[in-house]
Amino acid sequence: MTATLAVTGIGLLVSNRPELGDGLLGGIRDAALLIHNGRVVWVGEQRAMPEAAGDGHLDAAGACVLPGLVDPHTHLVFAGDRADEFAARLAGEPYAAGGIRTTVAATRGASDAALLDGARRRAAAALRTGTTTMEVKSGYGLTVSDEVRCLRTAAAISDDPALPAVVATFLGAHVVPPEHAGDPDAYVDLVRGPMLDACAPLADGCDAFCEQGAFDAEASRAVLTAGAARGLTVRLHANQLGPGPGAQLAAELGAASADHLTHLTADDIDALAAAGVVATLLPLAELSTRSPAAPARRLLDAGVTVALATDCNPGTSYTTSMPLIVALGCLHLGLTPDEAVRAVTAGAAAALRLDDAGHLGVGARGDLVILAADNATHLAYRPGMDLVDTVMRSGRVVYSRR
Numbered sequence: 359m360t361a362t363l364a365v366t367g368i369g370l371l372v373s374n375r376p377e378l379g380d381g382l383l384g385g386i387r388d389a390a391l392l393i394h395n396g397r398v399v400w401v402g403e404q405r406a407m408p409e410a411a412g413d414g415h416l417d418a419a420g421a422c423v424l425p426g427l428v429d430p431h432t433h434l435v436f437a438g439d440r441a442d443e444f445a446a447r448l449a450g451e452p453y454a455a456g457g458i459r460t461t462v463a464a465t466r467g468a469s470d471a472a473l474l475d476g477a478r479r480r481a482a483a484a485l486r487t488g489t490t491t492m493e494v495k496s497g498y499g500l501t502v503s504d505e506v507r508c509l510r511t512a513a514a515i516s517d518d519p520a521l522p523a524v525v526a527t528f529l530g531a532h533v534v535p536p537e538h539a540g541d542p543d544a545y546v547d548l549v550r551g552p553m554l555d556a557c558a559p560l561a562d563g564c565d566a567f568c569e570q571g572a573f574d575a576e577a578s579r580a581v582l583t584a585g586a587a588r589g590l591t592v593r594l595h596a597n598q599l600g601p602g603p604g605a606q607l608a609a610e611l612g613a614a615s616a617d618h619l620t621h622l623t624a625d626d627i628d629a630l631a632a633a634g635v636v637a638t639l640l641p642l643a644e645l646s647t648r649s650p651a652a653p654a655r656r657l658l659d660a661g662v663t664v665a666l667a668t669d670c671n672p673g674t675s676y677t678t679s680m681p682l683i684v685a686l687g688c689l690h691l692g693l694t695p696d697e698a699v700r701a702v703t704a705g706a707a708a709a710l711r712l713d714d715a716g717h718l719g720v721g722a723r724g725d726l727v728i729l730a731a732d733n734a735t736h737l738a739y740r741p742g743m744d745l746v747d748t749v750m751r752s753g754r755v756v757y758s759r760r
């Protein structure tokens with residue numbers, strides 16, 4: 359294997375290190391970078407590159423290069439689909455949290471091989487659109503053994519160097535499964551007890567769906583504090599379908615991220631800002647559930663770091679495409695193209711508390727995307743078009759259409 363790789367001919371490099379380049383994205387024109395043993399060891403204008411530095415060479419041919427995209431919120435592991443529910447929604451039916459149970463039944467009924475095959479196909483599709491790191495939640499198993507199975511599936515994807523790196527999250531508190539409908543408190547005790555015991559070794563984070571029809575603040579707090587006590591990072595589905603206590607709870611618990619945030623008060627925004635919680639916004643889920651747009655501008659103005667994610671799941675957002683999410687971040691949430699690109703790279707890495715992803719400064723993972731465009735605005739300007747030319751993970755080309 360080539361130890362040092364030079365990437366040259368970069369028309370515009372998005373470094374996300376404002377000290378290295380121009381503007382919010384730290385843009386460097388006519389740039390190059392060197393990757394050694396999977397990490398960036400040098401970045402700058404090509405004319406300043408150390409001589410004879412690389413034993414391998416990749417020419418970007420004048421294109422724009424971005425850090426590998428980071429998808430900080432997915433429910434990648436599931437079986438079945440809910441196209442009928444989607445069509446009914448477009449005919450006027452409202453979305454309700456209970457639809458999750460349809461996917462729980464399909465997931466429980468799927469073999470290990472089928473579950474892995476579906477998740478692997480989606481992870482591969484994500485990679486082809488530029489995603490090099492993704493968060494993957496459990497949450498469609500909801501028994502001890504099925505939640506473990508979902509997290510093992512996530513681990514199998516993580517182990518494959520030709521797929522995105524995975525950050526795994528335990529979401530036993532997704533919805534109360536039918537067998538516990540009569541006693542939701544007993545289900546919360548199962549989640550924060552034996553289920554967490556079995557799942558914590560397989561997870562980096564712990565999440566809860568704090569919403570009407572799912573879990574209230576007290577139940578969500580009980581699960582998340584138990585997860586935090588096991589060393590898991592806290593994140594929360596909050597204020598998705600209506601106003602509620604989720605955002606305040608995320609602030610109280612010092613969560614890494616609060617996700618959705620479609621319905622926020624001014625106090626909620628202040629609390630998120632004061633606690634340094636990243637706001638992970640999910641624009642396709644809003645469009646698919648016919649919800650209003652999250653207050654992205656107000657969050658940014660308050661100093662909150664904003665991330666964007668696919669929320670890939672069969673109920674509210676069946677996509678793995680982060681370029682599509684960049685476009686919707688602009689067209690639905692009102693971000694500028696630079697803000698949206700930052701939100702799927704540096705913002706998303708902050709939501710996952712990763713300091714070596716989402717930028718291309720020295721020490722970063724050698725994860726990058728060569729676009730078929732000379733600047734990143736094209737991702738928003740040409741939605742749905744195939745603008746990813748080459749994807750590199752840890753200094754290795756894992757996808758190229760050249």
Ligand code: NIG
Nearest residue numbers: 458567595643669671673674
């Ligand atoms: O993020 N909100 C909770 N979970 C998913 C939806 C899951 C489903 O409908 O299956 C979401 O939108």
Ligand code: FE
Nearest residue numbers: 431433595669
């Ligand atoms: Fe979600």
